[in-house]
Amino acid sequence: xxxxxxxxxxxxxxxxxxxxxxxxxxxxxxxxxxxxxxxxxxxxxxxxxxxxxxxxxxxxxxxxxxxxxxxxxxxxxxxxxxxxxxxxxxxxxxxxxxxxxxxxxxxxxxxxxxxxxxxxxxxxxxxxxxxxxxxxxxxxxxxxxxxxxxxxxxxxxxxxxxxxxxxxxxxxxxxxxxxxxxxxxxxxxxxxxxxxxxxxxxxxxxxxxxxxxxxxxxxxxxxxxxxxxxxxxxxxxxxxxxxxxxxxxxxxxxxxxxxxxxxxxxxxxxxxxxxxxxxxxxxxxxxxxxxxxxxxxxxxxxxxxxxxxxxxxxxxxxxxxxxxxxxxxxxxxxxxxxxxxxxxxxxxxxxxxxxxxxxxxxxxxxxxxxxxxxxxxxxxxxxxxxxxxxxxxxxxxxxxxxxxxxxxxxxxxxxxxxxxxxxxxxxxxxxxxxxxxxxxxxxxxxxxxxxxxxxxxxxxxxxxxxxxxxxxxxxxxxxxxxxxxxxxxxxxxxxxxxxxxxxxxxxxxxxxxxxxxxxxxxxxxxxxxxxxxxxxxxxxxxxxxxxxxxxxxxxxxxxxxxxxxxxxxxxxxxxxxxxxxxxxxxxxxxxxxxxxxxxxxxxxxxxxxxxxxxxxxxxxxxxxxxxxxxxxxxxxxxxxxxxxxxxxxxxxxxxxxxxxxxxxxxxxxxxxxxxxxxxxxxxxxxxxxxxxxxxxxxxxxxxxxxxxxxxxxxxxxxxxxxxxxxxxxxxxxxxxxxxxxxxxxxxxxxxxxxxxxxxxxxxxx
Ligand code: CUK
Ligand code: CUA
Numbered sequence: 001x002x003x004x005x006x007x008x009x010x011x012x013x014x015x016x017x018x019x020x021x022x023x024x025x026x027x028x029x030x031x032x033x034x035x036x037x038x039x040x041x042x043x044x045x046x047x048x049x050x051x052x053x054x055x056x057x058x059x060x061x062x063x064x065x066x067x068x069x070x071x072x073x074x075x076x077x078x079x080x081x082x083x084x085x086x087x088x089x090x091x092x093x094x095x096x097x098x099x100x101x102x103x104x105x106x107x108x109x110x111x112x113x114x115x116x117x118x119x120x121x122x123x124x125x126x127x128x129x130x131x132x133x134x135x136x137x138x139x140x141x142x143x144x145x146x147x148x149x150x151x152x153x154x155x156x157x158x159x160x161x162x163x164x165x166x167x168x169x170x171x172x173x174x175x176x177x178x179x180x181x182x183x184x185x186x187x188x189x190x191x192x193x194x195x196x197x198x199x200x201x202x203x204x205x206x207x208x209x210x211x212x213x214x215x216x217x218x219x220x221x222x223x224x225x226x227x228x229x230x231x232x233x234x235x236x237x238x239x240x241x242x243x244x245x246x247x248x249x250x251x252x253x254x255x256x257x258x259x260x261x262x263x264x265x266x267x268x269x270x271x272x273x274x275x276x277x278x279x280x281x282x283x284x285x286x287x288x289x290x291x292x293x294x295x296x297x298x299x300x301x302x303x304x305x306x307x308x309x310x311x312x313x314x315x316x317x318x319x320x321x322x323x324x325x326x327x328x329x330x331x332x333x334x335x336x337x338x339x340x341x342x343x344x345x346x347x348x349x350x351x352x353x354x355x356x357x358x359x360x361x362x363x364x365x366x367x368x369x370x371x372x373x374x375x376x377x378x379x380x381x382x383x384x385x386x387x388x389x390x391x392x393x394x395x396x397x398x399x400x401x402x403x404x405x406x407x408x409x410x411x412x413x414x415x416x417x418x419x420x421x422x423x424x425x426x427x428x429x430x431x432x433x434x435x436x437x438x439x440x441x442x443x444x445x446x447x448x449x450x451x452x453x454x455x456x457x458x459x460x461x462x463x464x465x466x467x468x469x470x471x472x473x474x475x476x477x478x479x480x481x482x483x484x485x486x487x488x489x490x491x492x493x494x495x496x497x498x499x500x501x502x503x504x505x506x507x508x509x510x511x512x513x514x515x516x517x518x519x520x521x522x523x524x525x526x527x528x529x530x531x532x533x534x535x536x537x538x539x540x541x542x543x544x545x546x547x548x549x550x551x552x553x554x555x556x557x558x559x560x561x562x563x564x565x566x567x568x569x570x571x572x573x574x575x576x577x578x579x580x581x582x583x584x585x586x587x588x589x590x591x592x593x594x595x596x597x598x599x600x601x602x603x604x605x606x607x608x609x610x611x612x613x614x615x616x617x618x619x620x621x622x623x624x625x626x627x628x629x630x631x632x633x634x635x636x637x638x639x640x641x642x643x644x645x646x647x648x649x650x651x652x653x654x655x656x657x658x659x660x661x662x663x664x665x666x667x668x669x670x671x672x673x674x675x676x677x678x679x680x681x682x683x684x685x686x687x688x689x690x691x692x693x694x695x696x697x698x699x700x701x702x703x704x705x706x707x708x709x710x711x712x713x714x715x716x717x718x719x720x721x722x723x724x725x726x727x728x729x730x731x732x733x734x735x736x737x738x739x740x741x742x743x744x745x746x747x748x749x750x751x752x753x754x755x756x757x758x759x760x761x762x763x764x765x
Pocket of ligand 2: 560561590591626628632634635637
């Protein structure tokens with residue numbers, strides 16, 4: 001019997017800790033042998049050594065990549081390039097229950113536009129919250145270009161907490177970019193449209209009635225939410241606004257937004273006019289918008305804004321009069337606009353120009369101060385001459401797009417889309433330092449914390465649009481290719497190709513992993529989407545089912561390996577709401593929950609309470625079960641939803657058929673229970689002999705174990721009672737239940753013991 005217990009416990013232990021196996025079979029093979037067998041060069045080996053993260057070890061940086069059209073965020077480690085998580089943002093994600101339980105649905109549905117459900121997003125630019133221009137690791141923001149929206153993710157649990165819809169745009173692109181203390185999250189429009197909601201204007205009124213803009217979303221760091229009624233926008237001309245960046249250091253308080261198609265061309269090939277791409281790149285220059293957002297915010301506070309769709313919009317006229325909006329010409333069809341770490345310069349890449357242009361913030365300010373403008377645009381906005389604003393221009397190659405910065409002074413990296421290269425260059429002196437080829441058609445690139453005031457250097461990731469023949473073919477739709485490049489030396493070195501098979505990622509940001517402090521469990525009864533106590537939460541023993549008219553509300557719990565309640569009986573047509581609280585406190589003890597055919601699913605992490613809701617609109621028997629392999633008796637984490645015809649009554653007393661257990665069986669079970677208790681006592685003896693109270697994770701595991709053991713009392717009383725009445729079925733099954741609780745307690749105890757041994761627990765006297 002004891003072996004059986006040990007096996008059960010050992011199984012759980014192995015599952016929990018993933019015991020590493022070492023094989024001596026490979027010891028006979030030398031490194032040279034492996035290189036030969038696999039056709040690896042010295043350089044391959046060097047690259048492998050720079051990226052390989054041994055089992056059990058962790059990455060130095062965590063990257064948050066836009067998931068493109070998947071509407072999600074992809075989290076991976078650097079340098080290993082191992083994918084760690086998908087964060088569901090604008091798209092339902094069944095594993096995490098996102099969009100399949102009521103609490104996450106409430107977040108997803110905040111993204112409805114004019115009452116329409118939207119179940120996808122085109123994510124482009126993630127941004128990590130900053131304090132004094134440096135990543136603080138608290139929050140993450142990301143935009144949806146297609147349906148102009150912005151989302152907030154809390155990095156304490158990596159969950160999406162809020163989606164806001166832009167009140168005046170119909171598309172957007174220049175977001176999310178944060179101000180140096182995350183007072184605001186910047187989001188600029190892309191394709192101009194009338195700002196009033198559901199307003200039709202013909203394209204012939206493009207110049208007069210269509211508008212672009214930039215929105216400054218107020219962020220409440222304490223609440224961890226954007227505050228729509230303290231947010232505002234600046235009306236901009238119908239130039240297609242593109243990317244944005246916030247000033248920092250000397251340029252703090254200002255922001256910069258690119259544009260393309262400032263020709264305001266509206267196509268019309270159907271009417272014999274030249275197509276968009278011809279009309280939108282006719283002029284040699286477009287405009288960079290230069291905005292004093294600090295002063296704009298004050299003007300809005302002072303009541304100078306106009307309400308459009310209930311949202312504060314500062315009109316162009318007011319912005320010009322008050323001196324908060326200026327334009328600077330930039331070479332043809334620019335894309336990235338990237339402020340240098342010292343905040344002194346702004347790098348702009350013109351897609352159709354071979355140069356990057358480095359603008360000097362000081363020069364721009366001098367021109368503004370002197371009132372030195374070369375002209376006004378058709379909307380009356382003063383235009384600063386390019387030559388007055390420029391610091392330098394550097395010829396890099398074909399199709400420069402985006403720029404990131406190095407830890408080394410004045411060193412920048414720019415992606416060259418057409419050349420499929422990364423250029424390393426010096427923006428202070430205006431010279432090229434190195435180039436490396438990537439595969440193929442690079443869009444964004446990213447260095448570690450490379451858009452902050454304190455870039456970390458070390459690695460660069462090239463986000464290649466195409467992978468063509470790099471990977472094993474998987475049909476006409478190819479993965480994207482994120483290539484890891486070592487930038488710690490003068491020459492860049494390509495280290496690794498990572499296929500990314502989810503959406504088309506645009507931008508990615510990477511933060512030092514030790515800046516993140518994610519939780520491992522929730523306070524019991526938390527609604528993780530509001531961060532507040534969930535009204536449907538109950539503690540162990542308080543589970544109940546409440547009927548109110550045709551509404552049935554279940555307050556249930558989950559703990560290894562049991563769903564309470566085990567049966568839910570309703571009538572056809574009832575509206576069923578099931579709240580589930582995961583009572584576990586152990587790390588990584590998630591339970592899932594689904595009910596057959598009702599399209600609901602919840603992922604219930606330790607401490608979380610989640611609600612699923614559906615209409616029981618068809619009669620029948622529907623199993624529900626835990627969907628995560630959470631313990632050896634996971635499959636037994638089950639129950640039945642019985643949907644009865646209206647007014648149904650049982651024909652006779654519905655006692656369940658007997659299983660035919662004997663007194664002998666009962667005694668065997670009692671022996672098993674006694675043996676298990678010995679194991680538990682030994683483990684408890686060890687744990688209490690060391691300083692276990694110094695380890696919060698162990699304390700949490702012990703609380704869970706005690707919870708389990710406390711439950712044996714009631715079951716014990718029941719089996720003893722049944723035995724007195726010689727009801728051996730009941731006696732044996734309740735004794736088995738005692739053993740179930742013991743096994744779970746023993747499993748937790750052994751996990752705790754291993755943890756203590758591995759983390760240097762000390763004997764106490
Ligand atoms: S964008 Cu896609 S490559 Cu949306 Cu930042 Cu440049
Ligand atoms: Cu809980 Cu499987």
